[in-house]
Amino acid sequence: MDAMLPRMMEAAGVTEELKARDPMRWVGLMNTLKVQVEETIFQELIFQ
Structure with missing residues (x-):
């Protein structure tokens, strides 16, 4: 899970900028x- 989630976040455009x-x-x-x-x-x- 720790390896998959960051890759999926990147692919989906889920960033710290979006979080803010x-x-x-x-x-x-x-x-x-x-x-x-x-x-x-x-x-x-x-x-x-």
């Missing part, structure tokens, strides 16, 4: 990315 400019949007995007990463990890653990 629009914190609610940043939180929403971070929550979405975290769920996506967790889903990917669970899929790999369960189906591999």
Whole structure:
């Protein structure tokens, strides 16, 4: 998770600038990315 999340943040344009400019949007995007990463990890653990 620690390796995947920063790459996904970069790809989605989730930056510290966005965090300062629009914190609610940043939180929403971070929550979405975290769920996506967790889903990917669970899929790999369960189906591999």
